[in-house]
Amino acid sequence: IQTALFSPLSRIPGPWYMATSDFWLSTHLMRFKQTSTIHELFQIYGPVVRVGPNKVAFCDLAGMRDVYLHHKFPKNPALYDNFKIAGVDQSLTLFENTSHAARRRAVGPHYTANVPSFQPVMHKVILQLLDSLEAIDGRQPVDCLHLLRCYMVDIVVFSCFGYELGAVQKWTTHEPDHLSDAITDFPKAGILSSFFPPFVWNILSQIPNARWKRFTRATKILKEFVAYRIREMQEMHDGKESADPSTLVERLLQHKDSSTQEGLTLDSVVAETVSHFIAGSETSSTTLSYLLWELCSGDVSQTLRAEIDVAMPDPREIPDLALLQELPYLNAFVQEGLRLHGAVPSLLERVVLPGSDFQLMEYALPPKTIIGTQAWSVHRVPDVFPSPDIFMPERWLSDEPNVSMRVVHTMPFGLGTRACSGQPLAQAALRIAVAALVRNFTISCHASTTKASMTMRHGFVSVSCHSCSAGCF
Ligand code: HEM
Numbered sequence: 001i002q003t004a005l006f007s008p009l010s011r012i013p014g015p016w017y018m019a020t021s022d023f024w025l026s027t028h029l030m031r032f033k034q035t036s037t038i039h040e041l042f043q044i045y046g047p048v049v050r051v052g053p054n055k056v057a058f059c060d061l062a063g064m065r066d067v068y069l070h071h072k073f074p075k076n077p078a079l080y081d082n083f084k085i086a087g088v089d090q091s092l093t094l095f096e097n098t099s100h101a102a103r104r105r106a107v108g109p110h111y112t113a114n115v116p117s118f119q120p121v122m123h124k125v126i127l128q129l130l131d132s133l134e135a136i137d138g139r140q141p142v143d144c145l146h147l148l149r150c151y152m153v154d155i156v157v158f159s160c161f162g163y164e165l166g167a168v169q170k171w172t173t174h175e176p177d178h179l180s181d182a183i184t185d186f187p188k189a190g191i192l193s194s195f196f197p198p199f200v201w202n203i204l205s206q207i208p209n210a211r212w213k214r215f216t217r218a219t220k221i222l223k224e225f226v227a228y229r230i231r232e233m234q235e236m237h238d239g240k241e242s243a244d245p246s247t248l249v250e251r252l253l254q255h256k257d258s259s260t261q262e263g264l265t266l267d268s269v270v271a272e273t274v275s276h277f278i279a280g281s282e283t284s285s286t287t288l289s290y291l292l293w294e295l296c297s298g299d300v301s302q303t304l305r306a307e308i309d310v311a312m313p314d315p316r317e318i319p320d321l322a323l324l325q326e327l328p329y330l331n332a333f334v335q336e337g338l339r340l341h342g343a344v345p346s347l348l349e350r351v352v353l354p355g356s357d358f359q360l361m362e363y364a365l366p367p368k369t370i371i372g373t374q375a376w377s378v379h380r381v382p383d384v385f386p387s388p389d390i391f392m393p394e395r396w397l398s399d400e401p402n403v404s405m406r407v408v409h410t411m412p413f414g415l416g417t418r419a420c421s422g423q424p425l426a427q428a429a430l431r432i433a434v435a436a437l438v439r440n441f442t443i444s445c446h447a448s449t450t451k452a453s454m455t456m457r458h459g460f461v462s463v464s465c466h467s468c469s470a471g472c473f
Helices: 023-030 034-045 061-070 077-083 097-136 144-161 167-172 178-193 198-204 210-216 218-237 248-254 266-295 298-311 328-341 403-408 423-440
Strands: 048-052 055-058 358-360 363-365 370-372
Touching: 023 034, 023 048, 034 048, 034 055, 061 358, 077 178, 097 144, 097 167, 097 248, 097 266, 097 423, 144 167, 144 178, 144 218, 144 248, 144 266, 144 423, 167 178, 178 210, 178 218, 178 266, 210 218, 218 248, 218 266, 248 266, 266 298, 266 328, 266 423, 298 328, 298 423, 328 423
Parallel strands: 055 370
Antiparallel strands: 048 055, 358 363
16 A cells, blocks of 8 residues: 555556566566566556555656666666676676776777677678578578577677687587576576575576486586686686687686776686576577568568568678678568567566656656666657568668668667676677578578467566577578
8 A cells, every 4th residue: 555555656657566566567577477567557557557565667758868867777686697607796797886887898898899800700601501401401400590590699709708619519519508598597587596595596407317417507508618617718818818808708807907906806707607698698699580480471581581582692602791781672672570579578667766856757766766767668669660560671761761860769689888798799680590591591481480479578688488489490
């Protein structure tokens, strides 16, 4: 009664029961439906909805800019602490803006400076993937999400360590790949474990089933892999610093804070690197799977194929990134895929700071209110994106009216200082894979891949609950 009727948030519309307890929203989160539930609430209650005793969701451009760009409110620790790596912060989870800015100075330049130099390896991996598919020759359907995850794992591991893991090769030869499994398991195990006290989770993790044990030990597997490779790199360099660090780990090991001159602890380097494995592989491969799903429809794939056939005369010669980034229909296709199927569609929760005197539309929000918007809803505002549920790359072509308005209404990589640092790598990997696959294959859906099987399930990132849920092609 107190929180529903007498809280400063009681003027904000929303279902009455959601104002009484966070339990209701959690039930949707547990069923991987929080994002679509909040989207439905916007349609019923309007652009500002109270979704918990202390939580407000909104879908409004001015609010979006205010929260993420102007006020730069810190992240809600209750959500983001779940992504700490064995209790250690990484850039996604750092609460406070100053410590985040320092970490970002260590990480950010890696992706802005080095991505073009990763191209030879990205080309090598995608050619291995083409070879594997050619060997199958359309005789059986391919679980694309799994294969594309291997593609991304190979790229992200190379970007972190300069080491070629061979995940796509292992996929081809059916070798077990515990690292790729651990990357997939990590977010699901994180969500599941957050519903139990640690001692109960520890007991559950003792259940004697090999696959279940690996699931519950996902963080440990990732940490051990990263720590081992870091030791190997340190021994290789034998204390010598390379002048121009080309891998993420080298950059993190060399980093010194500009004011204190202190470096990062080894635990922080491990946590930061593990987080890039997870943030980079699952997100990009899910988005790629959805792009393939859209390619199964005739018109889009024909227009894209016509453009790529010209840009890529030799099907085995992947063009330079600079050229791919100039292809208007490929760009529009990727942009539209990120709009409809971006892998982080959910509430990016922030906390209103004391003293900020924050006003969201006509509502004054007290300090410590949790607020956020979600890409899923922002990307479906019908006034900005007519027929929002239809996949229509044409809406991004530069001669279309209102393209610049659409650009400011998109946030697949988040917004402001906390936006995705890996965006240049993701954008490159998406373009290279789409161009190579479209130039070499005709893609069609297996009977098991339906609209229902492709319905997105989302926690914080979109998750696939069984191996085929994001597409057999
Ligand atoms: C299509 C692919 C991707 C999507 C849709 C995506 C989306 C996002 C979003 C929305 C955020 C901000 C989350 C927030 O505000 O809470 C984020 C953060 C982050 N992403 Fe990505 N991401 C993708 C690929 C990647 C890749 C390839 C990497 C690196 C290998 C990466 C590394 C990160 C990191 C380190 C952060 C934390 C940034 C910070 O707070 O400083 N992401 N990503």
